[in-house]
Amino acid sequence: MDVRTQMLEAAEKLLDASPDRDIATRAVCEAVGVGAPVLYRLFGDKNGLLSAVVDYGFDRYLATKRAAEPSEDPVVDLRNGWDTHIAFARAHPAVYRLMFSPSFAQVPAAAQEAMRLLQDVLVRCAAVGKLRVAPDIAAQAIMSANIGVALSLVTQPDTYTDPGLSDRVRDALHDSLLVDTEHSGSNKEPGVSTAALQLLALLRTERSPLGEPETALLIHWLDELGRSS
Structure with missing residues (x-):
């Protein structure tokens, strides 16, 4: 070393x-x-050292995300992504606090990459008809909740003592964003927005039989329908 x-x-x-x-x-x-x-x-100086500690933390955090092999079920990958985020925070509490500090003048590029990796998983969820809202909207909800739970656990462990807290928040949030989840007992049937998001994800990952102008117009309308939920 x-x-x-x-x-x-x-x-x-x-x-x-x-x-x-x-x-x-x-x-x-x-x-x-x-x-x-x-x-x-x-x-x-000291600030430079702490900044480097943040970068080093993000390097290790993103390494776990990049190394994760996609499974056949993107919903399982989404759950695992939440859990690995919490596990990293517990293993590196002080660095995690610095990584997601609200005092940053500019959000680290690595944090933006983490959001993009989450969105990639959500696009896969949409492609199999499992997503109720647009991937970017779902990503914002999941990332903010994941960070909130993790920060609560590492900064106030004497207050947040429930060992099942992370799983409970994860499952409740996924239930609101995904179709027919394992823990749902009352999810409505998939609607127009879910179907639109599924076709939109497929059009963005596969070659369209339509011409470029027609595909662009279809993507625009599907995006509108997907955000109508």
Whole structure:
């Protein structure tokens, strides 16, 4: 492991152990056995170090997402994606808090990639007729809820003590967004919007027999129908 990675992992361990969620650059240097000039050369200052810790956290988070092999059932993949998100937050609580901090002046590009990966799974759900709302709308609901639950668990563990909380929120949300889910007892039958979203997803992933103008017009109307729910 190179010195830079050692310092990032040392910073994460110190953050996890810190009661006030803060660290001293001197402690990071001592943990790795290097002098302060090394830290300044690699990161510039403490803010640069913490920014690099966030990037390192997102690198590992996205690695789990990119490595996930799609199954034959996108709904299962969607559930697993929620669970791996929560598992990452529990395993890296201090870094997770930094990764999804509201104090960012600009949202990290890695966070936007995470949203795109979620949308890809939701497009697959739409393609098999399982999605009630447009993939981008569903992605916003799922990501915000996933982050909210994860932050609650890692920042207020003494308050959020229910071991089934994550599963309960996940299943309730998926029930509202998906058709005929495993945990649903009252889902309505798929309607026009679900059918429109299914055909829209297929048109965007497969070659259309229509000409380009006709396909563009069809996509426009299907998008309108899909958002009418």
